[in-house]
Amino acid sequence: MTYDTLVHNGIVLTVNPAFDIFSPGYVGIRSGRVAALGPVDPDGARPRAETCIDARGGIIMPGLVNTHTHLPMTLFRGLADDLPLETWLHDHIFPAESRHITPATVGWGARLACAEMLLSGTTTCCDGYFLEDQVAAAVADAGMRAVLGQGVIDFPAPGVPYPGDNITAARDFLVRWRSRTPLITPAVFCHSPYTCSPETLRAAKALAAEHGALFQIHAAETRQECDASRAHHGLSPIAFLDRLGLLSQGTLLVHCVWADGRDIARIAAGGAAISHNPQSNMKLASGIAPVTDFLAAGISVGLGTDGCASNNDLDLLHEMDTAAKLHKVKSGDPTACPARTVVEMATIRGAEAIGLGAVTGSLEIGKAADIIVLAADAPHLVPLYHPASHLVYAARGDDVREVLVAGRRLVADGRPQSLDLAEIRRQVTAIARKIRPSNGS
Amino acid sequence: MTYDTLVHNGIVLTVNPAFDIFSPGYVGIRSGRVAALGPVDPDGARPRAETCIDARGGIIMPGLVNTHTHLPMTLFRGLADDLPLETWLHDHIFPAESRHITPATVGWGARLACAEMLLSGTTTCCDGYFLEDQVAAAVADAGMRAVLGQGVIDFPAPGVPYPGDNITAARDFLVRWRSRTPLITPAVFCHSPYTCSPETLRAAKALAAEHGALFQIHAAETRQECDASRAHHGLSPIAFLDRLGLLSQGTLLVHCVWADGRDIARIAAGGAAISHNPQSNMKLASGIAPVTDFLAAGISVGLGTDGCASNNDLDLLHEMDTAAKLHKVKSGDPTACPARTVVEMATIRGAEAIGLGAVTGSLEIGKAADIIVLAADAPHLVPLYHPASHLVYAARGDDVREVLVAGRRLVADGRPQSLDLAEIRRQVTAIARKIRPSNGS
Numbered sequence: 001m002t003y004d005t006l007v008h009n010g011i012v013l014t015v016n017p018a019f020d021i022f023s024p025g026y027v028g029i030r031s032g033r034v035a036a037l038g039p040v041d042p043d044g045a046r047p048r049a050e051t052c053i054d055a056r057g058g059i060i061m062p063g064l065v066n067t068h069t070h071l072p073m074t075l076f077r078g079l080a081d082d083l084p085l086e087t088w089l090h091d092h093i094f095p096a097e098s099r100h101i102t103p104a105t106v107g108w109g110a111r112l113a114c115a116e117m118l119l120s121g122t123t124t125c126c127d128g129y130f131l132e133d134q135v136a137a138a139v140a141d142a143g144m145r146a147v148l149g150q151g152v153i154d155f156p157a158p159g160v161p162y163p164g165d166n167i168t169a170a171r172d173f174l175v176r177w178r179s180r181t182p183l184i185t186p187a188v189f190c191h192s193p194y195t196c197s198p199e200t201l202r203a204a205k206a207l208a209a210e211h212g213a214l215f216q217i218h219a220a221e222t223r224q225e226c227d228a229s230r231a232h233h234g235l236s237p238i239a240f241l242d243r244l245g246l247l248s249q250g251t252l253l254v255h256c257v258w259a260d261g262r263d264i265a266r267i268a269a270g271g272a273a274i275s276h277n278p279q280s281n282m283k284l285a286s287g288i289a290p291v292t293d294f295l296a297a298g299i300s301v302g303l304g305t306d307g308c309a310s311n312n313d314l315d316l317l318h319e320m321d322t323a324a325k326l327h328k329v330k331s332g333d334p335t336a337c338p339a340r341t342v343v344e345m346a347t348i349r350g351a352e353a354i355g356l357g358a359v360t361g362s363l364e365i366g367k368a369a370d371i372i373v374l375a376a377d378a379p380h381l382v383p384l385y386h387p388a389s390h391l392v393y394a395a396r397g398d399d400v401r402e403v404l405v406a407g408r409r410l411v412a413d414g415r416p417q418s419l420d421l422a423e424i425r426r427q428v429t430a431i432a433r434k435i436r437p438s439n440g441s
Numbered sequence: 442m443t444y445d446t447l448v449h450n451g452i453v454l455t456v457n458p459a460f461d462i463f464s465p466g467y468v469g470i471r472s473g474r475v476a477a478l479g480p481v482d483p484d485g486a487r488p489r490a491e492t493c494i495d496a497r498g499g500i501i502m503p504g505l506v507n508t509h510t511h512l513p514m515t516l517f518r519g520l521a522d523d524l525p526l527e528t529w530l531h532d533h534i535f536p537a538e539s540r541h542i543t544p545a546t547v548g549w550g551a552r553l554a555c556a557e558m559l560l561s562g563t564t565t566c567c568d569g570y571f572l573e574d575q576v577a578a579a580v581a582d583a584g585m586r587a588v589l590g591q592g593v594i595d596f597p598a599p600g601v602p603y604p605g606d607n608i609t610a611a612r613d614f615l616v617r618w619r620s621r622t623p624l625i626t627p628a629v630f631c632h633s634p635y636t637c638s639p640e641t642l643r644a645a646k647a648l649a650a651e652h653g654a655l656f657q658i659h660a661a662e663t664r665q666e667c668d669a670s671r672a673h674h675g676l677s678p679i680a681f682l683d684r685l686g687l688l689s690q691g692t693l694l695v696h697c698v699w700a701d702g703r704d705i706a707r708i709a710a711g712g713a714a715i716s717h718n719p720q721s722n723m724k725l726a727s728g729i730a731p732v733t734d735f736l737a738a739g740i741s742v743g744l745g746t747d748g749c750a751s752n753n754d755l756d757l758l759h760e761m762d763t764a765a766k767l768h769k770v771k772s773g774d775p776t777a778c779p780a781r782t783v784v785e786m787a788t789i790r791g792a793e794a795i796g797l798g799a800v801t802g803s804l805e806i807g808k809a810a811d812i813i814v815l816a817a818d819a820p821h822l823v824p825l826y827h828p829a830s831h832l833v834y835a836a837r838g839d840d841v842r843e844v845l846v847a848g849r850r851l852v853a854d855g856r857p858q859s860l861d862l863a864e865i866r867r868q869v870t871a872i873a874r875k876i877r878p879s880n881g882s
Contacts, residue, residue: 078830082779116820282766285775312834313821325723334726338523379557380754383873389519393753398839425823432824
């Protein structure tokens, strides 16, 4: 029995249903999948493998799953902060998008995002943007796993100047990417119930269902959105989507900050999942989603960073810390969102929420070898009593030393193997100079 | 004109009253102080210096100031999380402290804390614990700047078995350290209004005033504390401290989560400062301090991490991100706690809150050369539009590459120069094995 790759000499956090931990343990990889894993027999010989990755006492775990991103928005990281929502959107983000979002800039922004995600332990993301072909090409170059949705909105958008073409563009994207590479799963990204007509919403969901694809949609993000929905439709955004029949399995509702008890019951009954983006919701002052209620209702909840214009990073370890602490202080209960639950939200529950629960999100025999290794020797991770506690409350993106996707080593000893960081930095810096000519002050 | 050290080729964020930024700029250091700083003349020669530190386009700024720590509690990092407050304290933290806190363990825990703080950009901390002589020795070894308070509590404590000796022990500490090294400023750490009698509280403040020392005290941290104070004294904890005459300048109130409008007016009138510890308050589900009201009242507010049993790290950059986002979502106002204010809270306002505003917290001629350099080339910091935005919303502890305290280089290219990390790790791991014999699962 020889493995292609063996990851050994670390604490294996499987995130399987029993949350088994092998300390020390190993993972054997063959043909891109987990072929074996378990505790190390202290008297036994090390299994043979073509490549051995020594975790040096660190944490070996499934790669993180970021359930909501707009990858090219790395280009706008820190361009405009601390502003009223309308000023931020209409005076900064929308003008920057309309002037500077092109196929070329989308590709470089997405490459930068992939580099940042891989280096901080994210192996799978769920993205929605426009010109999504360029995002897909960048993700494919990076070697990451992703669910990618071409944007559908009833306004002129980059690459889709005539909104009447939005469903066609989404269909073309699904067709082009459905069997291009096993790592990319095409999807539909419907912007929101307030930027799409009921006809567009129904057509987008029907298109997704026809292709067995994920239907992503922002919903109930702000109080203003909910007030407007009630004024226009007499219904909350979630109730409105329910009336249109859009809360079935295969729908990913992003944000749901203002979902009330009846909305939550509708989501649970329909089978839709939720992407929770705590830092973006905090930074835009949108509110705090009732995540403990989502979990109690049995809804599948994953974590997301949102785009870099409202976060401003793609570091899921940081998001885990925020989620664990935010729901404690919101509920007044220090036992809310414990470390194990948050680790699951950032891995297996996130994978389930975007339809990849059978493929990734945990280390189990037969699943994809999407694996990360975190060093545990930096001062902020000493001592180590419980690995799940450290992942949530102390670890940082830079503790990630090794990243494998489908068995391919994309980060080795902290260095990206599939992307040219210097070139990405050069290209994005040049784009940023055009976006804002006088930088650095 | 030759400098001892020149830090150049970076964006200088002075955090002076005008918040001047020199891009690119330099800082010249002589005899441990800032001797010159300003923009670089593109046609001019580089100033001469014995040592040149090339910031490589990164951010040059004052070292961060952590206004509330219990350094030795790194030993309990991740020992017990996600528990009801009483269980956490009485079944885990107090027993661990009574069994395992000795002069030797305090020293190693504090050394670990210093390594973590320096590597993440903190040059000054304000600590309160017991056996504070050992903390002071560790901090002196590390070469950091610190305000250190020997604990005063009306219970038996490590090193002070008879509570009747607590004021004497605090006085002895003040006398021993008042002129041992210019980097250490001794202080008094009175635990809280609910663990000290009115006589002890008055005596501790009188002792601090007599020595011109800071008087630190936890206050209004939890709702339960406030309810109990009202039941016992008919007053909120802040009003109770006010009645005892303890809210004058030189007092640092830690937490103030449950300070109401009248409490805030009392604090502002008295001249006391506040240490805000958002992550600890979130993790313990204590609540969210009304920081925007503190700032509006003109109170001096610094940031703190609290101890590692309730955070679980000492990374002030992370705390800055949390503070900026938390007060936006609390107030529903995305303009609350903007980046500049948060950078000031983590530097000059923190320094002012602990009585060191004339010494550190900003880069101005004549002030101590407490300087950090952050690299700005990691993917999560690209592109760079506004350095203050990046510091608050995107930077991580590991972006810190250089750290100087009073002109002495304590971190060079990310490596600690004054501490033996491997030995600290070995010692703390051995202590942790005694605290919890079966680790890693």
